Amino acid sequence: HHVQLSPEKLVQALCQADDVDAQMSQLVQLFELSESERRLRHLLVTLFQEVFSEFFPGCAILPFGSSVNGFDIHGCDLDLFLDLEKTKTFQASAKGPQGAQAEEGAGPDSDSEDSILSDIDLTTATVPEVLELVAAVLQKCVPGVHSVQAVHSARRPVVKFCHKDSGLLGDISINNRLALCxxxxxxxxxxxxxxxxxxxxxxxxxxxxxxxxxxxxxxxxxxxxxxxxxxxxxxxxxxxxxxxxxxxxxxxxxxxxxxxxxxxxxxxxxxxxxxxxxxxxxxxxxxxxxxxxxxxxxxxxxxxxxxxxxxxxxxxxxxxxxxxxxxxxxxxxxxxxxxxxxxxxxxxxxxxxxxxxxxxxxxxxxxxxxxxxxRKSSKGKAWGLVRLFQPGVPEAGELGPDGLLITIPFTLMALSPGSRQLLCQARDFRRCWFDKVCAAITFVLKDVLKCSCTGPAGEPLGQEPTEQSGGEQPIVGSKHPRSDERGSLALSPAKKRLRVEGPAPEEEESVSWSCAVWHRVWMGRRRVRRQLRHLGSPQPDTEQEAGSLEVEEKVSEAIIHQEGDSMGAEPLLRFTACARVGGGQEDTRTLLYFTPVPQQGPLFQDFYHFLQGFLPRMVERYVGRAAWGRQ
Ligand code: ATP
Ligand code: MG
CATH class of the missing domain: 1.10.1410.10 (Poly(a)-polymerase, middle domain)
Structure with missing residues (x-):
């Protein structure tokens, strides 16, 4: 049985090492198979060899992949190659010139050999046929093996199996001699x-x-x-x-x-x-x-x-x-x-x-x-490899796993014909669009959802670049800071320019926000929206999913009011968001990556799921409004 290393133990062990070189050597020691794990694999291979030899005389079971290539880790799969070359020769000679089978079966085992090898001609059989046979042998005749399944679709078809006692997963392939090399x-x-x-x-x-x-x-x-x-x-x-x-x-x-x-x-x-x-x-x-x-x-x-x-x-x-x-x-x-x-x-x-x-x-x-x-931290902080191994280290915050990505598509629909033309003529069209989307994200997070947001390095708010955008109003800058946003500094997306060396001429830009959420503004919005409609000012916007930006602002305010304005000393959630232009020359999407502060659990999940639907819609509305110069 293998013992999986807990992440905490790993961090602890690595932090205690003296330098990065020592951390890396530690890593090998922590991950590699122990002697007993190796012995178990060896025993399994021997067992397989014995059983398969019964059915395929002269065959060889040869391990390859991480069990033997030097990059083994606890619980890695057991890749096996079933070499049937000798068996083929054996079968061919057994059939002999005129089917003289009698010569062969001298031993007492010959019945079982005959029975399986007489069903199939290995030199002419297709790979799926042989694999099914291997699967049958594995299923019926190897003790302690279960979940046997032939997978024909892979580039290299295999029979998958699981060894019950050890929990080891493995697969057997039959036409993969290159893998041995x-x-x-x-x-x-x-x-x-x-x-x-x-x-x-x-x-x-x-x-x-x-x-x-x-x-x-x-x-x-x-x-x-x-x-x-x-x-x-x-x-x-x-x-x-x-x-x-x-x-x-x-x-x-x-x-x-x-x-x-x-x-x-x-x-x-x-x-x-x-x-x-x-x-x-x-x-x-x-x-x-x-x-x-x-x-x-x-x-x-x-x-x-x-x-x-x-x-x-x-x-x-x-x-x-x-x-x-x-x-x-x-x-x-x-x-x-x-x-x-x-x-x-x-x-x-x-x-x-x-x-x-x-x-x-x-x-x-x-x-x-x-x-x-x-350098090793003298204060017991994470250092060296440890931070590289964190799924969302701040430095890599913009690169959270795919699950925490919201894509905001480019949409011409939201723009007035005039703005559309201006935008399309803009020298750096993608850049221009990206700036708009970032301003919109800022507005939605801060004004609509009442998060407090800060960026590590600041340009003052309201300097949304408007050079290329005709007569549009910079919306963000026209807002006054709100007194109800405790802890909120003037919002300032941190602009990071990542330098690209080499031939790539284009500068890559990302904007990041560091945010705190103080109220459950993502919960029960629909209900509050309905209440607000009843209370008075009939809204022309009757859409169920979301109202105008103003309505959504009011909805947040109402939720906060209902919660009783009781803001704790600590926010409910903290996260960073990082926007960048989609890759590829033609890509006009804005990719927004979220990195929650660790250990916030399901609460962040809820908030994030809400944002997935809410944010792109609100951004579109904001950009549309800016473009038309309305309200
Ligand atoms: P682990 O199982 O821990 O992921 P591994 O080194 O065993 O690591 P596998 O993906 O299981 O990696 O591959 C096992 C072997 O299969 C490799 O050593 C290689 O021989 C072969 N192999 C895997 N992927 C490819 C591939 N894309 N092209 C060619 N051969 C491959
Ligand atoms: Mg493997």
């Missing part, structure tokens, strides 16, 4: 340089915490651990001097016995790490991690192919003309398999995840420049 290659890299394991463990965990990698159910748009690991190895190949050799260099060092062609791909590399020359690179783990973030924060993932074969990023135009390039599936994230050269191991990654990966790297790089990263 790449597993061995990863293992070789861990043997070649002792910095490989700590660095990969740190980045795997970071990516998991940022919801960028490691989907436990497989599939989906996240990076998988294999692809992420290759990215780290590539990074080490490209250091100056290199920390790892390229595959082309490894091929040169391969002895005659280690030459291998698998599925037509050259998989030759030395099996023994002692054949490799020690690296001249002496960078510390602490600086390697920071450099990883810096480099991939600015890497053009969509524009080139990461090649571990050559240890460099190949520009796409010329790569696509190559023989393998023509067959490869390109995407926003391109990492070439080290052996199966026509395979992009990150082909499943979508645009959004690719962009978020980059943003997270930039935030990581920024954090790594701070003293908080580099």
């Amino acid at each position: 790449n597993t061995r290659f990863l293992q070789l890299c861990t043997e070649a340089d002792e910095r490989v394991r700590p660095l990969v463990y740190a980045l795997r965990y970071w990516a998991k915490q940022q919801a960028l990698a490691g989907n436990p159910f497989g599939g989906g748009p996240l990076l998988n651990n294999y692809a992420l690991t290759l990215l780290v190895l590539f990074f080490l190949q490209t250091r100056i001097p290199p920390a790892l050799p390229t595959l082309a260099q490894l091929r040169e060092l391969t002895g005659d016995g280690d030459q291998a062609i698998v599925d037509g791909w050259d998989c030759s590399f030395p099996q023994d790490a002692s054949r490799l020359e020690p690296s001249a690179n002496t960078e510390s783990l602490c600086s390697l991690l920071a450099e990883f973030f810096r480099i991939f924060g600015d890497h053009d993932f969509a524009g080139c192919m990461i090649s571990l074969q050559e240890g460099r990023a190949l520009p796409l135009p010329s790569f696509l003309l190559s023989e393998v390039g023509a067959k490869l599936k390109l995407g926003p994230f391109n990492v070439q398999d080290p052996f199966e050269l026509s395979h992009n191991v990150a082909a499943n990654v979508n645009e959004k995840i690719a962009q978020r990966f980059q943003h997270c790297c930039r935030d990581g790089a920024k954090y790594c420049r701070s003293l908080q990263y580099q």
Whole structure:
């Protein structure tokens, strides 16, 4: 049985380390499989081997993936390859020239062998047919195994299973010999340089915490651990001097016995790490991690192919003309398999995840420049890796998991024809629109919902850029600060300009708000809205979902009044919101990321769900009003 490490224990252990290098080594020790866990896996493999040999004489069960590649963690899945090559030969010879079966079955077991192998001809059977057979054997004949299921849809079809006593999940594949090679290659890299394991463990965990990698159910748009690991190895190949050799260099060092062609791909590399020359690179783990973030924060993932074969990023135009390039599936994230050269191991990654990966790297790089990263806190504060591993560190606040993203679409509908024209002619159209949306968000949070908001660095309120927006009124600035907003400073979206190095000419901008909610303004709005309508001033706006901005302001005020104005010393909720322009040249959406202060639980969830519906509608109304210059 494996014991999952609690996040608290992890933080505690890491904070006690002396420096970042020590933290990274700690990480490996905390995560890696214990001796007893390894023994259990070994026993399972032996058991599988015995059972399968009964049915498939000469077969081999070979573990691959994280159980054996050097990047194991507690409870990682057990990837197995069922090698049926020898069984095929056996079956072919058993059938003999004219079906002379009698020669074979000398032993007492021959009945069962005959019964299963006489049902199927392994040389002509399809993969699904063999897999169903494997599933049947697993289901019926391996003790302690349950939830057996053949999955045919995956790129590499597998039979999934669960081992009851240990809770281990695993899968068996039958046509995945390349995985044995790449597993061995990863293992070789861990043997070649002792910095490989700590660095990969740190980045795997970071990516998991940022919801960028490691989907436990497989599939989906996240990076998988294999692809992420290759990215780290590539990074080490490209250091100056290199920390790892390229595959082309490894091929040169391969002895005659280690030459291998698998599925037509050259998989030759030395099996023994002692054949490799020690690296001249002496960078510390602490600086390697920071450099990883810096480099991939600015890497053009969509524009080139990461090649571990050559240890460099190949520009796409010329790569696509190559023989393998023509067959490869390109995407926003391109990492070439080290052996199966026509395979992009990150082909499943979508645009959004690719962009978020980059943003997270930039935030990581920024954090790594701070003293908080580099030096142990003497006051017992989180430092070093710990803050990188927090799902929503303030530095990365704008990059909360997808669940806390509200997208505000661009809508021309809200604009008057005149404004529409002006906006479309504006030199920096996206920028201009983005500023409007930010002003609207400010208004909705502060004036409509009565949150108190502050930004860390301030431009005074009411300086909404209006240069390009014709005769429109800056709405925000015309509001007077309200006396009922205790603790609320003049609201000032903090403008952060993230510098982009390299060729990208466009400056990326984000605006963030730090907010406190004092009243349950998200509850019972519909009821209050109805009451207000009854009380008097008949509202022309009869929409059920939300009234005009003015009505919604009154609704909030009424809720606050009903709560009895009893404001606690502490707000109900605190969160930061961070807006940025959607990625991509044509993307006019505004992405608004929310990061709650930790441990607020269900209350924040409620508030957030409310905002998902309310905020975009109100923003649209505000922008429309500003554009028409009404009211
Ligand atoms: P973990 O199981 O902890 O996520 P892992 O290293 O075992 O880590 P898996 O995703 O289980 O990663 O993959 C196991 C093996 O399957 C890899 O070592 C690799 O050989 C192969 N593999 C996984 N994903 C791919 C892929 N996208 N392309 C090619 N081979 C892959
Ligand atoms: Mg695995």
